[in-house]
Amino acid sequence: MGRAVGIDLGTTNSCMAIAEGGEIIVIPSGEGQRVMPSVVAFTAKGERLVGLVAKRQAITNPRNTVSSIKRMMGRKFDEVVAERLNVSYEIKSSDRGDAVVRLFDRDYSPPEISAMILQRMKARAEEFLGEPINEAVITVPAYFNEVQREATKAAGRIAGFEVKRVLNEPTAAALAFMEPTERKRLAVYDLGGGTFDISILQVVNGIFEVKATSGNTHLGGDDFDARIVDWLLKEFNRGNGTELGSDPVALQRIREAAERAKCELSSTLEAAINLPFIASDETGPKHLEISLTRGLLEGLIDDLVKMTREPCERALSDAGLKAEDIDHVLLVGGSTRIPLVRKTVEDIFRQKPAHSVNPDEVVGIGAAVEASVLTGQRKDLVLLDVTPLTLGVETLGGVMAPIVERNTPIPIKRSRMFTTAVDNQQVVSIHVLQGERELAEGNRSLGRFELVGIPPARRGAPRIEVAFEIDANGILSVSAKDAVTGRAQGMKVNPSGGLSEDEIHKLMQEAEANAEIDKARMKLVEARNAADQVIYDAGKLLETARKQLEKESWEELENALVSLRMARDGADRIRIAKDTSRVSDLVIQVSRLVEVLDSHAVSEETERILVLEDEEPDIDRGLL
Numbered sequence: 159m160g161r162a163v164g165i166d167l168g169t170t171n172s173c174m175a176i177a178e179g180g181e182i183i184v185i186p187s188g189e190g191q192r193v194m195p196s197v198v199a200f201t202a203k204g205e206r207l208v209g210l211v212a213k214r215q216a217i218t219n220p221r222n223t224v225s226s227i228k229r230m231m232g233r234k235f236d237e238v239v240a241e242r243l244n245v246s247y248e249i250k251s252s253d254r255g256d257a258v259v260r261l262f263d264r265d266y267s268p269p270e271i272s273a274m275i276l277q278r279m280k281a282r283a284e285e286f287l288g289e290p291i292n293e294a295v296i297t298v299p300a301y302f303n304e305v306q307r308e309a310t311k312a313a314g315r316i317a318g319f320e321v322k323r324v325l326n327e328p329t330a331a332a333l334a335f336m337e338p339t340e341r342k343r344l345a346v347y348d349l350g351g352g353t354f355d356i357s358i359l360q361v362v363n364g365i366f367e368v369k370a371t372s373g374n375t376h377l378g379g380d381d382f383d384a385r386i387v388d389w390l391l392k393e394f395n396r397g398n399g400t401e402l403g404s405d406p407v408a409l410q411r412i413r414e415a416a417e418r419a420k421c422e423l424s425s426t427l428e429a430a431i432n433l434p435f436i437a438s439d440e441t442g443p444k445h446l447e448i449s450l451t452r453g454l455l456e457g458l459i460d461d462l463v464k465m466t467r468e469p470c471e472r473a474l475s476d477a478g479l480k481a482e483d484i485d486h487v488l489l490v491g492g493s494t495r496i497p498l499v500r501k502t503v504e505d506i507f508r509q510k511p512a513h514s515v516n517p518d519e520v521v522g523i524g525a526a527v528e529a530s531v532l533t534g535q536r537k538d539l540v541l542l543d544v545t546p547l548t549l550g551v552e553t554l555g556g557v558m559a560p561i562v563e564r565n566t567p568i569p570i571k572r573s574r575m576f577t578t579a580v581d582n583q584q585v586v587s588i589h590v591l592q593g594e595r596e597l598a599e600g601n602r603s604l605g606r607f608e609l610v611g612i613p614p615a616r617r618g619a620p621r622i623e624v625a626f627e628i629d630a631n632g633i634l635s636v637s638a639k640d641a642v643t644g645r646a647q648g649m650k651v652n653p654s655g656g657l658s659e660d661e662i663h664k665l666m667q668e669a670e671a672n673a674e675i676d677k678a679r680m681k682l683v684e685a686r687n688a689a690d691q692v693i694y695d696a697g698k699l700l701e702t703a704r705k706q707l708e709k710e711s712w713e714e715l716e717n718a719l720v721s722l723r724m725a726r727d728g729a730d731r732i733r734i735a736k737d738t739s740r741v742s743d744l745v746i747q748v749s750r751l752v753e754v755l756d757s758h759a760v761s762e763e764t765e766r767i768l769v770l771e772d773e774e775p776d777i778d779r780g781l782l
């Protein structure tokens with residue numbers, strides 16, 4: 159069995175870790191950072207950028223830069239629109255009503271975009287570890303429904319991973335934080351860019367059991383940013399009478415400035431927001447210069463932060479516990495750095511949260527712990543997870559009949575008997591639902607199928623067994639069986655989060671092809687980087703050489719440099735490498751000439767000093 163990485167596929171940033179010699183190490187991104195922005199962009203030249211490079215160019219390319227794709231995973235277009243996502247790219251509805259992203263002339267499904275992030279992480283892990291990595295544990299918010307989990311799994315598959323487990327993020331955090339020998343009750347409060355999760359866990363003798371989970375899939379730092387952006391737009395309009403909302407570039411700059419100010423205010427009391435030349439009209443350019451205080455920020459986001467209280471109380475009550483029963487409160491997600499959030503957590507749980515873990519890495523580290531368990535590297539702990547939401551079927555009058563209650567440990571198989579609603583009914587429709595509402599229409603529909611061929615009988619006489627089976631990843635299979643005929647019918651719930659098996663295969667092939675393109679592109683980027691370094695060195699050297707040496711000594715270097723500069727802006731990697739090596743050689747040659755001159759200069763200087771010293775006694779003597 160190969161090694162498996164743990165991946166925290168975050169809304170804003172993603173983090174990856176692996177077990178190595180009994181330790182868990184975080185695998186740094188290609189740019190040397192411990193997390194990678196979950197951003198994908200396409201340039202006008204048709205290049206695909208992922209991570210920091212994609213994030214950096216977002217200001218100039220807002221329409222084709224995709225961030226926060228996690229918020230669209232496994233979701234319908236209508237749901238996403240209702241939520242008013244704070245993004246500049248175009249979101250459309252697919253033929254099936256799923257949310258998709260439109261970039262240039264193509265629609266991309268959210269699993270496809272997520273797969274691009276995962277694919278980059280896979281390549282990075284392989285580069286870092288020097289071996290193929292084909293297995294992964296990927297985390298999801300505990301509150302993700304079946305469709306969203308399946309969409310995440312599909313993303314992993316498209317990227318070329320065998321997804322060993324789709325793991326709840328808070329559970330992962332607990333795995334990273336606790337020693338299996340401890341006996342503790344833990345609350346994990348996870349507020350990231352787009353989602354809020356609360357989980358209550360218990361660890362006894364190496365068994366991690368999630369007692370309850372709750373949360374809000376549409377609450378996080380992005381919403382705080384949106385409040386600041388709205389405030390900035392209003393303030394700017396008040397001061398200048400200019401609407402900025404319709405200019406995507408201005409809006410992107412404002413969004414970034416809002417997020418920066420928010421982060422700054424976690425450690426300072428006042429943040430200056432300066433955006434020169436944000437707009438212009440007949441009176442000239444306009445600048446946005448304003449100060450945001452921590453107090454004002456807290457006023458803007460207070461109601462949002464308070465919205466985390468109710469899920470915490472619900473999770474405690476579902477677990478049959480009180481705040482006092484919790485031994486540690488663990489903070490996860492970048493937004494838990496906000497002092498108001500920490501204070502709210504302290505109020506809810508009546509204790510200070512633990513400070514020993516890095517909220518950005520703890521989930522990825524925990525995923526790596528689970529990966530090491532699943533690949534047999536570690537044997538001292540077992541993980542029991544639970545279903546985040548109640549699962550059931552629709553019955554007469556549009557009422558949902560629960561079959562597996564929320565917070566039931568998984569894997570699990572449960573069944574309930576049903577019967578017909580009218581006399582001689584020969585077909586029953588099994589409508590699978592997920593959610594906590596009593597009426598079917600208030601819950602999420604996961605799919606439906608029919609069981610046909612029921613022998614005619616009085617209503618209430620037939621016995622139909624509906625069985626739900628949930629595997630360790632939280633993926634649901636449903637079957638219905640007529641007890642008389644033994645006839646059965648079943649479905650796996652939306653096995654791919656809105657994508658058919660064929661589509662997944664096609665995307666896997668595309669991703670593989672793109673991996674080659676990506677590798678070639680990486681090589682080109684590396685060649686350009688090497689060229690840039692040499693261009694810089696050669697430029698500096700030429701400045702000196704022109705002053706000190708005859709033209710014939712540096713002319714060849716100058717010409718080679720012109721050629722390298724042209725090659726560097728092209729896409730011919732071989733030519734860049736060749737020109738780089740040529741310029742490098744010439745740099746060495748010319749530097750030697752400069753060095754020789756310098757050494758002469760030094761020795762002349764030295765001689766002069768010696769002469770002076772020799773002269774000194776005379777001078778001194780003369781004075782004497």
Ligand code: AMP
Nearest residue numbers: 170171350351379421424491492493495
């Ligand atoms: P995550 O999804 O866990 O990566 O969290 C990302 C969210 O945390 C984004 O909304 C960030 O703006 C936010 N964030 C990161 N650092 C800070 C900070 N120092 N203060 C406030 N929010 C932060």
